[in-house]
Amino acid sequence: MVRRRVIPCLLLKDRGLVKTVKFKEPKYVGDPINAIRIFNEKEVDELVLLDIEASRLNREPNYELIAEVAGECFMPICYGGGIKTLEHAEKVFSLGIEKIAINTAALDDLSLIRQIADKFGSQSVVGSMDCRKGFWSGYSVYSENGTKDTKRQPVEWAQELEAAGVGEIFLNSVDRDGTQKGFDISLVESVVSQVHVPVIACGGAGSTTDLIDLFDRTGVSAVAAGSLFVFHGKHRAVLISYPDINVLNAG
Amino acid sequence: MIVVVDYGVGNIASVLNMLKRVGAKAKASNSREDIEQADKLILPGVGAFDAGMQTLRSSGLIEVLNEQVLNKHKPVMGVCLGSQMLGNGSEEGNEPGLGWIDMDIVRFEKRDGRKVPHMGWNEVNPQLQHPILTGIDKESRFYFVHSYYMLPRHAENTLLTANYDQQFTAAVVKDNIFGFQFHPEKSHKFGMQLFKNFVELI
Numbered sequence: 001m002v003r004r005r006v007i008p009c010l011l012l013k014d015r016g017l018v019k020t021v022k023f024k025e026p027k028y029v030g031d032p033i034n035a036i037r038i039f040n041e042k043e044v045d046e047l048v049l050l051d052i053e054a055s056r057l058n059r060e061p062n063y064e065l066i067a068e069v070a071g072e073c074f075m076p077i078c079y080g081g082g083i084k085t086l087e088h089a090e091k092v093f094s095l096g097i098e099k100i101a102i103n104t105a106a107l108d109d110l111s112l113i114r115q116i117a118d119k120f121g122s123q124s125v126v127g128s129m130d131c132r133k134g135f136w137s138g139y140s141v142y143s144e145n146g147t148k149d150t151k152r153q154p155v156e157w158a159q160e161l162e163a164a165g166v167g168e169i170f171l172n173s174v175d176r177d178g179t180q181k182g183f184d185i186s187l188v189e190s191v192v193s194q195v196h197v198p199v200i201a202c203g204g205a206g207s208t209t210d211l212i213d214l215f216d217r218t219g220v221s222a223v224a225a226g227s228l229f230v231f232h233g234k235h236r237a238v239l240i241s242y243p244d245i246n247v248l249n250a251g
Numbered sequence: 252m253i254v255v256v257d258y259g260v261g262n263i264a265s266v267l268n269m270l271k272r273v274g275a276k277a278k279a280s281n282s283r284e285d286i287e288q289a290d291k292l293i294l295p296g297v298g299a300f301d302a303g304m305q306t307l308r309s310s311g312l313i314e315v316l317n318e319q320v321l322n323k324h325k326p327v328m329g330v331c332l333g334s335q336m337l338g339n340g341s342e343e344g345n346e347p348g349l350g351w352i353d354m355d356i357v358r359f360e361k362r363d364g365r366k367v368p369h370m371g372w373n374e375v376n377p378q379l380q381h382p383i384l385t386g387i388d389k390e391s392r393f394y395f396v397h398s399y400y401m402l403p404r405h406a407e408n409t410l411l412t413a414n415y416d417q418q419f420t421a422a423v424v425k426d427n428i429f430g431f432q433f434h435p436e437k438s439h440k441f442g443m444q445l446f447k448n449f450v451e452l453i
Contacts, residue, residue: 002369002371005370005372043440070268074269074436074439076394096262096264096265118299119302122398123396167368167396196361198370219364222371
C-alpha cells in the first residue's frame with residue numbers, strides 16, 4: 001500500500017526560512033537551501049515551499065532561489081506563492097519543480113487552475129486553501145495570507161477546486177498554524193469526505209502522535225507540518241527533524 | 252552521452268539533476284543528430300497521454316527514435332508518462348502510443364476510499380532478475396503520481412509491481428527498453444540507484 005506521506009512545509013520570506021504562529025509573527029529559522037539539504041538527507045517524502053509574501057507584495061516567484069532549491073531536491077517538491085499566470089507556472093516547472101500550489105490566484109480566477117492542469121496535468125496543480133473557524137459561524141476560507149474572509153465554505157470551495165482540475169488539496173488551518181496543539185480534525189474530515197482528490201492537511205501538528213492520529217481518524221492522504229520539523233523543545237530551539245517512516249506506517 | 256529527449260513535455264531539469272548526481276554525462280536535446288549520437292536515451296513526460304504523444308509526434312522525432320531504439324537497440328528509459336507512451340495506447344485518449352512494448356494503459360477504477368490519482372511512496376516487488384534492478388529490493392520505495400497504469404499483455408514484460416488496493420505493473424522491460432511508472436528522479440537514493448544501474452548498463 002501507499003505509505004503515509006509526511007511533508008515538511010517551509011515558509012519563505014525574503015530569502016530566509018520563517019515560521020509563523022496563526023500566520024503572524026514570522027520568526028527566522030534559517031537558510032532555505034541549508035534546511036532543504038538537511039531534509040533531503042533525511043529522505044523526507046516530499047516538501048512544500050511557500051513564499052508567504054509574494055502574492056501580498058504582488059511580485060513573481062523568486063525563480064533563482066527556486067532553481068537552487070530544486071537542484072538540492074531528490075524528492076517531490078511543491079512550490080506556492082506569487083503564481084498568477086500560466087507563464088509563471090511554466091517557468092517554475094521548467095526549473096524542476098513538479099507541483100504548484102495556487103491559493104490567492106484561484107480565488108481571483110479559477111480558470112488558471114484549468115489552464116495549468118490542461119498543459120501539465122492535474123497532478124501538477126495543488127489547490128491551497130487557508131481556513132479559519134468563525135466566532136459564531138462555521139469555517140470560512142481566507143485570502144491574503146489568512147487576513148481576509150472570502151465567506152466561502154471550505155467544503156464547497158474544495159469541491160470547486162476539484163472541479164476546476166486540481167489534483168490535490170492543501171488544507172491549511174490558520175487557527176492551528178504554529179500552535180502545535182494538534183490538527184483541526186473536524187475541518188480535515190469534512191473536506192476529505194467530500195472530495196475525491198488527495199488532501200494534505202496542515203496546521204497544528206505538535207508530535208508524531210498527532211500525525212498518526214490524523215491518519216487513523218480521517219481519510220487524509222498526507223500530513224504537513226512546519227514547527228514540528230524545525231523546532232525542538234519548549235523553548236522552540238531551531239533543530240530540523242523528521243519522524244521515522246516505519247513508526248508512522250506501523251499501525 | 253545520455254540524451255534526455257526534450258520534446259517539450261516533462262521533468263527535464265529533475266532528470267538531468269539526478270544524472271549529474273550519479274556522475275553521468277548527459278544533456279537534454281531535441282536534435283536528431285544528438286539522438287543519433289547518444290549512447291542511451293531517456294524519454295520523460297508528464298501530463299495527459301494524447302498531449303504527450305501529439306507533442307512528441309509534432310517534434311518530428313518518432314522516426315529517429317524508432318530507428319535508434321528498435322534497430323540500433325540503444326537502451327531507452329521511459330519515465331512516468333514517457334513509460335506509458337512505450338505502449339500501444341491509453342484509455343486516457345485516442346492517440347496511438349509508440350508501440351515498443353505490447354501493453355495497454357488503463358485507468359484506476361474509482362473504488363470506495365481509494366483516491367485517484369495514486370500519489371505517494373510505494374514499495375515495489377521485483378518480478379524478474381535484471382541488472383537494472385541491482386540494489387533494488389522489496390524495501391525500496393518510489394514516488395508515484397498517476398491515474399492510469401500499464402497493463403502488459405505478456406507477463407515477461409513486467410519488471411516491477413506495486414500495490415494500490417490492487418496489484419499493478421510499476422515498471423516494464425523488453426530487451427533494451429525500460430519503463431518506470433514512478434519518478435526515479437524524485438525517489439531519493441532508490442531512484443539514484445536505478446539511474447546508476449541504467450547508466451552502467453552495457
